Amino acid sequence: MSYVTSLKCRECGQDYPVKPLHVCETCFGPLEVVYDYERIRAVMSREAIKARPSNLWRYRELLPVDGEPEAGPFSGFTPLLAARRLAAELGLKSVYIKDDTVNHPTLSYKDRVVSVAITKASEFGFTTVSCASTGNLATAVAAHAARARLRCYIFMPEGVEAGKIVGSTIYGAQVITIRGNYDDVNRLCSEIADKYGWAFVNINLRPYYTEGAKTFGFEVAEQLGWRLPDHIVLPTAGGTILPKVAKAFKEFHEVGLIEDGHVKVHCAQAAGSAPVVHALHKGTDLITPVKPNTIAKSIAIGNPADGFYVLKAVRESGGWGDAATDEEIIDAIKLLARTEGIFAEPAGGTTLAVAIKLINQGRIKRDESLVVSITGNGYKTLEAVAGALEQPFVIEARLKDFDALFERLQNGKRSVAGAA
Numbered sequence: 453m454s455y456v457t458s459l460k461c462r463e464c465g466q467d468y469p470v471k472p473l474h475v476c477e478t479c480f481g482p483l484e485v486v487y488d489y490e491r492i493r494a495v496m497s498r499e500a501i502k503a504r505p506s507n508l509w510r511y512r513e514l515l516p517v518d519g520e521p522e523a524g525p526f527s528g529f530t531p532l533l534a535a536r537r538l539a540a541e542l543g544l545k546s547v548y549i550k551d552d553t554v555n556h557p558t559l560s561y562k563d564r565v566v567s568v569a570i571t572k573a574s575e576f577g578f579t580t581v582s583c584a585s586t587g588n589l590a591t592a593v594a595a596h597a598a599r600a601r602l603r604c605y606i607f608m609p610e611g612v613e614a615g616k617i618v619g620s621t622i623y624g625a626q627v628i629t630i631r632g633n634y635d636d637v638n639r640l641c642s643e644i645a646d647k648y649g650w651a652f653v654n655i656n657l658r659p660y661y662t663e664g665a666k667t668f669g670f671e672v673a674e675q676l677g678w679r680l681p682d683h684i685v686l687p688t689a690g691g692t693i694l695p696k697v698a699k700a701f702k703e704f705h706e707v708g709l710i711e712d713g714h715v716k717v718h719c720a721q722a723a724g725s726a727p728v729v730h731a732l733h734k735g736t737d738l739i740t741p742v743k744p745n746t747i748a749k750s751i752a753i754g755n756p757a758d759g760f761y762v763l764k765a766v767r768e769s770g771g772w773g774d775a776a777t778d779e780e781i782i783d784a785i786k787l788l789a790r791t792e793g794i795f796a797e798p799a800g801g802t803t804l805a806v807a808i809k810l811i812n813q814g815r816i817k818r819d820e821s822l823v824v825s826i827t828g829n830g831y832k833t834l835e836a837v838a839g840a841l842e843q844p845f846v847i848e849a850r851l852k853d854f855d856a857l858f859e860r861l862q863n864g865k866r867s868v869a870g871a872a
C-alpha cells in the first residue's frame with residue numbers, strides 16, 4: 453500500500469507518473485515524490501510506529517515504496533545519544549549525537565537511502581543497479597544489491613579510501629574507479645544510465661533514493677520523545693540529507709505526529725570542498741563549483757546536485773553553516789572519540805568541528821539543544837587520521853621491559869621508546 457500519488461517537478465510543478473524518472477522534460481528541474489498527507493494522517497500514529505521493528509521502515513507511510521519493503525531489514529533506527537561529556541567540553545547543556553556510524557550493514561547514513569532505492573529498483577523490475585559514489589554509497593549499494601540478488605556496478609573517483617573499495621568489492625560488485633573527481637564520475641554515470649538502462653540509485657532513482665534520508669530526521673524526532681531540537685548540524689556533499697531532514701521535521705508536523713517545532717538547520721562542509729558554504733556566506737543562490745581537496749572524501753563534491761535546496765532549507769530555518777579545515781576535522785574526530793567513545797569518519801569530524809564554530813560564534817547558545825549528525829564510521833577511513841596519531845610502543849615480552857617503559861610513561865617521557 454503506497455501513499456504516493458505522483459512525481460512532481462520542484463521548479464515548474466508539472467506532474468509525472470511514478471516511474472524511474474528524475475528530471476522534468478520541460479524545465480530540467482528535479483522531480484520529487486508527492487504523498488497524500490491527508491490519508492497518511494489518518495493511519496500513522498505514535499503508537500503504531502512504536503509497535504514496529506527498530507528499522508527505518510517504521511515510517512513506511514512516508515516512504516515511496518508500494519509493497520512489503522525488501523531491503524534494509526536492520527537499517528536505520530541508530531542510537532541518539534545524550535553526549536554529556538562532549539556537552540561539558542563544548543559548554544552546552546544538551547548535546548545529542550545521532551550515530552549513523554553503526555548503521556546496518558555498511559556503517560553510514562547511506563544504508564537509509566539505499567534501502568529505499570534498492571526496494572524501488574526491485575519494484576520497477578531492474579536487474580542491474582549502479583551508482584556514482586564518493587565511497588559510502590558504493591559500499592551500501594554493493595551490500596544491499598547482494599541481498600536483493602541484483603547485478604551491481606560501482607563507480608568511484610580514484611583515490612578513495614581502501615576501506616571503501618575493499619568494502620564494495622567484497623560483496624561481488626564490479627568496482628570501477630575513474631581518473632577524475634566525483635563530479636567527473638557523476639557526469640560519466642549519467643551517460644551510462646541513459647545508454648545501458650541500469651538503475652543508478654542516485655541518478656534515475658534519485659527521487660526515491662533521496663526520500664530515504666528523511667528517516668534520519670524522523671528518528672531524531674521520535675528519539676527525542678516526539679520533539680524537535682533547537683539546532684541540528686548536518687554535513688553537505690551532494691545536498692541530499694540536509695534538506696530531507698528539514699522536510700522530515702515538516703512532514704511529522706503535517707501528519708500530526710509532533711507539535712510544530714522550530715529547528716535551526718546548519719550546514720557543515722570541509723574547507724577543501726565548500727561551495728554551498730561559500731554561497732551561504734556570500735548571500736547568493738549561485739553555487740560556484742570548486743575542485744575538491746580535503747581528507748573528507750565522502751563529502752568531497754565540488755558541484756552538488758541539490759546545493760540550491762540546502763541553501764533554501766538553511767535560510768528558511770534561520771540556520772547557518774561553516775567550513776572546517778582538515779586539521780580541525782581531525783581534532784574533532786579525536787574529541788568525539790575521547791569524550792563519547794565514537795569513532796567518526798572525516799564527515800563526522802567536519803560536522804562536529806562546524807558545530808564548535810557555531811557555538812563560538814554565539815549562534816548556538818548554552819541553554820539550547822543541539823543534535824550533531826555523525827553520518828559515517830572511522831574504521832572505514834583509517835588513513836585519514838593514522839598519520840595524526842601517536843604510534844604504539846614496541847617492547848619485548850619481558851616484564852622488566854614493561855617496567856622500564858611504564859616508568860618512562862609515568863615521567864611523561866613518551867619519545868624515548870622505539871616506535872616501529
Ligand SMILES: *Cc1c(COP(=O)(O)O)cnc(C)c1O
Binds near residue numbers: 687
Ligand atoms: C554521502 C554522505 C554525506 C552527505 O551527503 P549528501 O549528498 O549531502 O546527502 C554525509 N556523510 C557521509 C559519511 C556520507 O557518506
Ligand SMILES: [Zn+2]
Binds near residue numbers: 476
Ligand atoms: Zn519542470
